Amino acid sequence: MKLPQEGQSWDLLQASLAERRGDDAKWRHGRTAVYVFNAGEDIMAIQKEAYAAYMSENGLGPLAFPSLAQMERDVIDMALGLLHGPDGATGAMTSGGTDSITMAIKAARDCARSRGNFAAAGNIVLPQSAHLAFDKACHLMDIEVRRIPLREDGSYQADVSAMNAACDSSTLMLVGSAPNFPHGIIDPIEDLGRLAQARGLWLHIDACVGGYFAPFARLNGVPVPPFDFEVEGVCSMSADLHKYGYAAKGASTVLFRSEDLYRFMPFDLTTWSGAPMKTPTLAGTRPGGAISAAWAVMTHLGAEGYCRLQAEVCETRQRVERGVRNLGFEVLGEPLLGLIAFRHPELHSFAIYGELFKRGWFTSVTREPPSLHLMLSPRHADFIDDYLADLQASMETVKAGAAAKPSAVQVRYS
Numbered sequence: 001m002k003l004p005q006e007g008q009s010w011d012l013l014q015a016s017l018a019e020r021r022g023d024d025a026k027w028r029h030g031r032t033a034v035y036v037f038n039a040g041e042d043i044m045a046i047q048k049e050a051y052a053a054y055m056s057e058n059g060l061g062p063l064a065f066p067s068l069a070q071m072e073r074d075v076i077d078m079a080l081g082l083l084h085g086p087d088g089a090t091g092a093m094t095s096g097g098t099d100s101i102t103m104a105i106k107a108a109r110d111c112a113r114s115r116g117n118f119a120a121a122g123n124i125v126l127p128q129s130a131h132l133a134f135d136k137a138c139h140l141m142d143i144e145v146r147r148i149p150l151r152e153d154g155s156y157q158a159d160v161s162a163m164n165a166a167c168d169s170s171t172l173m174l175v176g177s178a179p180n181f182p183h184g185i186i187d188p189i190e191d192l193g194r195l196a197q198a199r200g201l202w203l204h205i206d207a208c209v210g211g212y213f214a215p216f217a218r219l220n221g222v223p224v225p226p227f228d229f230e231v232e233g234v235c236s237m238s239a240d241l242h243k244y245g246y247a248a249k250g251a252s253t254v255l256f257r258s259e260d261l262y263r264f265m266p267f268d269l270t271t272w273s274g275a276p277m278k279t280p281t282l283a284g285t286r287p288g289g290a291i292s293a294a295w296a297v298m299t300h301l302g303a304e305g306y307c308r309l310q311a312e313v314c315e316t317r318q319r320v321e322r323g324v325r326n327l328g329f330e331v332l333g334e335p336l337l338g339l340i341a342f343r344h345p346e347l348h349s350f351a352i353y354g355e356l357f358k359r360g361w362f363t364s365v366t367r368e369p370p371s372l373h374l375m376l377s378p379r380h381a382d383f384i385d386d387y388l389a390d391l392q393a394s395m396e397t398v399k400a401g402a403a404a405k406p407s408a409v410q411v412r413y414s
């Protein structure tokens with residue numbers, strides 16, 4: 001497309017925007033279980049209006065926009081209140097989980113360097129199920145990534161003693177997930193905390209997809225093990241608001257046990273031609289709307305609202321568990337939150353995935369072991385029976401040998 005010589009009217013463009021959606025995944029009809037978190041029309045309206053209210057303002061300028069600075073502090077305080085942040089704990093909002101993880105690694109690296117531990121870039125030790133954002137961040141910073149196979153007891157949890165064996169004097173961070181994305185399972189965070197303390201290592205908990213879910217699941221009676229700052233050795237956490245915080249996209253939090261750890265994150269430069277500038281995270285310009293929308297949704301929902309929504313998601317996940325077990329699937333590990341992965345002992349999961357895709361379902365897969373994967377939202381409650389019916393129909397197509405070969409199925413979904 002070439003920039004039009006003469007601009008078009010907003011009326012036309014508005015219609016065009018609506019029309020362009022035609023071929024997109026039908027998430028409003030519950031047909032996606034990845035990318036979108038649908039908590040209903042009322043929450044969506046608040047996201048939209050609260051975002052629009054501060055859309056032009058810039059979180060880069062806390063002195064110009066004390067309103068945004070205060071809303072960000074409020075969000076961080078609410079987060080730390082949920083995740084057992086001790087006195088003096090602090091953090092910042094970022095653009096997303098990848099940003100939060102990158103900044104936590106940067107802080108851990110600079111902290112290790114400040115102690116003179118090593119001159120080289122170092123390494124981080126993490127379970128094989130940890131998010132690829134860690135690899136991306138380490139690629140940027142030239143840090144070595146040591147991915148350690150999971151335990152082989154069917155728990156799909158980190159193997160803490162194998163992680164211990166992989167540490168050396170250049171290790172700057174240990175990682176646990178709460179939960180991991182591929183299996184939706186929470187790692188043994190208390191064991192990781194003990195290991196981190198014994199070795200004097202920085203422990204980061206990636207609660208991108210669980211940070212705003214697990215505390216409420218626990219309030220609802222789900223036996224969630226300790227996973228946050230309650231565990232002594234945890235130094236930093238990532239928790240995404242634009243996932244189960246139901247905020248507008250572009251909102252995550254990166255949290256630190258103390259100011260002493262946090263201070264390694266901001267970037268400060270006074271020696272260029274421009275004005276001295278200090279930024280807490282990777283971004284320069286920070287969209288004010290992402291901050292105001294997160295603040296508004298959190299304040300609107302309150303603990304009561306989150307408990308209600310997360311209870312709906314857990315109930316839907318249990319319906320999926322029962323439904324897929326009845327169809328002969330094995331659920332991977334013991335999921336407690338909104339993610340679930342399952343595989344069939346005989347039928348190839350990717351072939352079933354392909355059939356579901358043809359039926360209009362945009363879900364995800366797990367590669368190790370090959371499984372179907374769902375990340376559920378509150379509004380899936382209304383659609384999950386349709387999914388289970390299509391899952392059964394897809395299995396039958398695969399059983400009849402009428403499906404595409406698994407190798408031909410497009411499972412790279414981004």
Ligand SMILES: *Cc1c(COP(=O)(O)O)cnc(C)c1O
Binds near residue numbers: 095096177180181
């Ligand atoms: C989504 C996710 C991330 C990355 O977050 P983005 O907001 O997509 O950058 C990291 N870790 C886990 C466990 C996640 O689910």
